[in-house]
Amino acid sequence: AQKITQTQPGMFVQEKEAVTLDCTYDTSDPSYGLFWYKQPSSGEMIFLIYQGSYDQQNATEGRYSLNFQKARKSANLVISASQLGDSAMYFCAMRDVAGGSNYKLTFGKGTLLTVNP
Amino acid sequence: SAVISQKPSRDICQRGTSLTIQCQVDSQVTMMFWYRQQPGQSLTLIATANQGSEATYESGFVIDKFPISRPNLTFSTLTVSNMSPEDSSIYLCSVGGREAFFGQGTRLTVV
Numbered sequence: 001a002q003k004i005t006q007t008q009p010g011m012f013v014q015e016k017e018a019v020t021l022d023c024t025y026d027t028s029d030p031s032y033g034l035f036w037y038k039q040p041s042s043g044e045m046i047f048l049i050y051q052g053s054y055d056q057q058n059a060t061e062g063r064y065s066l067n068f069q070k071a072r073k074s075a076n077l078v079i080s081a082s083q084l085g086d087s088a089m090y091f092c093a094m095r096d097v098a099g100g101s102n103y104k105l106t107f108g109k110g111t112l113l114t115v116n117p
Numbered sequence: 118s119a120v121i122s123q124k125p126s127r128d129i130c131q132r133g134t135s136l137t138i139q140c141q142v143d144s145q146v147t148m149m150f151w152y153r154q155q156p157g158q159s160l161t162l163i164a165t166a167n168q169g170s171e172a173t174y175e176s177g178f179v180i181d182k183f184p185i186s187r188p189n190l191t192f193s194t195l196t197v198s199n200m201s202p203e204d205s206s207i208y209l210c211s212v213g214g215r216e217a218f219f220g221q222g223t224r225l226t227v228v
Contacts (some may be wrong), residue, residue, distance in 0.1 A: 014123075033215075035216075035217060037219075040224075042221075043154075043207045043209075043221075043222040043224050044219065044220075044221045044222050045160075045209055045211075045222065046219075047216050047217065047219070047221035049214055050215060050217075079138055091160070092158065093160075094215075095217065103213065104150055104162045104165060105150075105160075105162075105211075105217060107159045107160045107161075108159065109158075109159045110159055
């Protein structure tokens with residue numbers, strides 16, 4: 001069974017600094033996808049970044065990058081130059097790609113990020 | 118990328134009543150997913166909705182409580198039936214695909 005672990009219930013960062021949110025995963029499938037989502041207090045789930053298990057390079061999307069270490073089964077999210085608007089809950093998720101893109105996601109418990117001015 | 122419109126965005130309902138949540142996608146998608154997020158918790162999959170067939174429910178969720186319709190490839194509804202305060206949650210729909218986008222969510226409070 002797939003499992004996602006986010007060990008940081010809460011994180012604090014100063015505005016304009018970088019922050020790393022941890023995510024480790026466990027799966028026996030060789031093919032899988034890893035996701036990060038941002039959930040502000042409004043409740044919507046905002047897609048940030050995706051990494052496939054066979055992607056050769058770490059994914060990047062603007063200020064977001066995913067530090068993918070396959071041997072360690074970790075997929076940490078790095079946010080550069082933090083902004084006050086980055087304060088939100090962040091969820092790491094995994095999908096079994098062997099089931100195709102039409103397959104459910106398994107989520108971690110989330111990390112609440114607070115950006116201080 | 119798919120654009121997903123979900124409504125209502127929030128509602129306060131009396132116990133014993135039902136609420137139907139709608140999810141409209143701007144493109145045709147094979148699968149749609151319905152998740153529940155209880156207060157302070159992570160997301161849990163309720164069911165997977167495939168057009169033209171019965172929805173597939175996860176363990177702990179039943180069709181009588183959470184009936185789902187999928188009349189075409191761009192639309193789905195989730196009904197929360199005979200509500201109790203324990204049903205107070207955020208309900209989210211999602212579509213498959215590389216980025217797995219979500220609707221805006223429905224924040225339900227049952228009183």
